[in-house]
Every structure is written in C-alpha cells, then in structure tokens.
Amino acid sequence: MFGGGGMNPRKMQQMMKQMGIDVTEIDAEEVVIRTGDEELVFDGAQVTRMDAQGQETYQIVGEPTTRELGAGDDDAAADDGGSDDAGAADAGGVPDEDVRLVATRAGVSEADAREALEDVDGDLAAAISELE
Known part of the structure; x- marks a missing residue:
C-alpha cells in the first residue's frame, strides 16, 4: 500500500x-x-x-x-425488506431450492427435508446429517 x-x-x-x-x-x-x-x-x-x-x-x-x-441467508432477506426473490423463504420459512437439495442428498421426501431444515434453522449440512 x-x-x-x-x-x-x-x-x-x-x-x-x-x-x-x-x-x-x-x-x-x-x-x-x-x-x-x-x-x-x-x-x-x-x-x-x-x-x-x-x-x-x-x-x-x-x-x-x-x-x-437474494440467495443469501435470512439476514440478507430481512435487509432488503423481503424482496420477491426471497418469497419462497418467507412463505414457508425455508427456500424450496434448499428443501429439494436436502431431499435429494438425503434420499427422503420433501416434507421430511423441510421439517429437518426447520428444526436446524435452515442449516443444509445439519439437516442432511440429521436425516442420514
């Protein structure tokens, strides 16, 4: 410098x-x-x-x-005042894309994946680990 x-x-x-x-x-x-x-x-x-x-x-x-x-965590969604990009996360609490990813990785239904994600506050790795 x-x-x-x-x-x-x-x-x-x-x-x-x-x-x-x-x-x-x-x-x-x-x-x-x-x-x-x-x-x-x-x-x-x-x-x-x-x-x-x-x-x-x-x-x-x-x-x-x-x-x-808009693909960030919940804090980023709160900062932009809940933009349309974060709509899926606001409505269901967990983005649908995350639910599909966890369901695919863990080999479970989307309902089970969503429940696991909600239990661990949206932490993908923890949800997958919990389901395996």
Whole structure:
C-alpha cells in the first residue's frame, strides 16, 4: 500500500502512527459485498480498518465465493425488506431450492427435508446429517 518493501512491520506501524494513521485488525467472520446482480462472500477473510484524518478505509484479504443476489441467508432477506426473490423463504420459512437439495442428498421426501431444515434453522449440512 505504501510500498514498504522490506521494511520492518513494527517500523512501518510506527511511521503510520506518526502520520496520524491508525490501523486496526477486525476479527470478521464473514464479509458480504452486494453488487447489482451478485454477492461476493468472504468467509474467514482478513479485514483491516485504516483511519487516516477521519477517513476510514477497509481492506479485505481473502478469496470470495460468488452467489446470486437474494440467495443469501435470512439476514440478507430481512435487509432488503423481503424482496420477491426471497418469497419462497418467507412463505414457508425455508427456500424450496434448499428443501429439494436436502431431499435429494438425503434420499427422503420433501416434507421430511423441510421439517429437518426447520428444526436446524435452515442449516443444509445439519439437516442432511440429521436425516442420514
């Protein structure tokens, strides 16, 4: 970022502090960036916040996975005010696509799959594990 090259990290931090730049590591579990048509999801990313002269800058280091907009968890559906994309999840509590996936993987009926998903709050892996 500043071209520190082979500079000692402690020395770099000292110089940044002298320039009024405060750097903080954030213990983030997940970072989601929503664009117009997709979401970039960083699980276990390294996140750094830099505060320089009242301007905060965030740096994310990690490999994102991409998912379609609206395919996120229940929090994402609540954030957009319950858009039409999340309609199946709102009506039945669990998206139909998740029900079909669990039913196929576990070899059970969709009714059993939906019940298992509701018991584990929509956790696909836990529902499949419970049914196997």
